[in-house]
Amino acid sequence: MNSKRSLVRRTAAVAASAVAALVLAACGGNGDNSAGHDGHSKASPSASASASSQGQQNAADVAFAKGMIPHHRQAVEMADLAPSRAGSAEVKALAEQIKKAQDPEIKTLSGWLTSWGEEVPAEGAMDHSEHGASGMSGMMTAEEMDKLKDSSGKAFDTAFMEMMIKHHEGAVSMAETEKADGSYEPATKMADAIISSQTAEITQMNELLGKN
Template identity: 75%
Template structure:
């Protein structure tokens, strides 16, 4: 009997020791798992972080602008508006079909650019120049017509209109090209410097075309 009891006790002791080992192993495993999960947790949090940073950085870069961009947009809006106004006089006054076609092309190109430039200013928290806002400073933008010159163009017709329109628009385009060159050199906003490049390219070609048309007359 005594031996049987001793055997039962030994078996119980071994079983308890085994259970304790299992508990310790489980705790150890659980701890490792927790640590791993903890690392993974941090990793999961840290993982999007660089990507979020990169995304924010790309966003900032895309929206980056400086004073030159603001000056370009604020100057080009009234400049374009006047060119569109001049072009709008051509259908009823021009004699040359080529002048009418050129005026239509100018209006088609510059009207959407006015909207784009206005959108940039709004997104930058800047004031968009008011319609018809013309002061003495606008004449320093390069090639802007005075009120008297605009009235003279409006009152002309036929060949006289064609000549005045071409001469005035050449000056106007030359001013826009200079403004665009300044933006390319000093601007920081990618879309604005790209628009400046398009203005230089398209308006330089139109200046050449207008000079040829004047040569024909």
């Protein structure tokens, strides 16, 4: 009997140990899970820190995007005239270069505004400044655009380059403002690229016009 009781006690002890082990394992599992959640919660700020390392947009970034979209659209509109009207191969190549650079930037700028909950300027909005080249950052008036559309050959080449120089100068000025006041890193990087590429194109156009 004693040996039977002893066996029962040992069996109960083993069973109790097994239960205890399961409970501890479960607790340990919970601990691991909670550690996993903690790890995740620690990773999230780090991920958001990485995302926010680009900086949150500010009013200058929004103004830059809203201004540069119609500005680029007009430059592309001007460049679109070159294949059928330009007399010079250099002007045609320059126009193609301008279009290739600015079309993708329009899409990028539009994407930023959408992601910021801002309205993208409608097609045609502010595409022609009422105040001429000296007004809104080098934008051409409707009359100037009509004059360009009505010209061809050497007259077109000269008008195109003279207008585009003013247009580029306006874009460079807008980009410099963005660099000084903007906080969204991709926008300030685009501003850098605009300053670099368009300053080089201004130099090229001045050389073609014989002004350098």
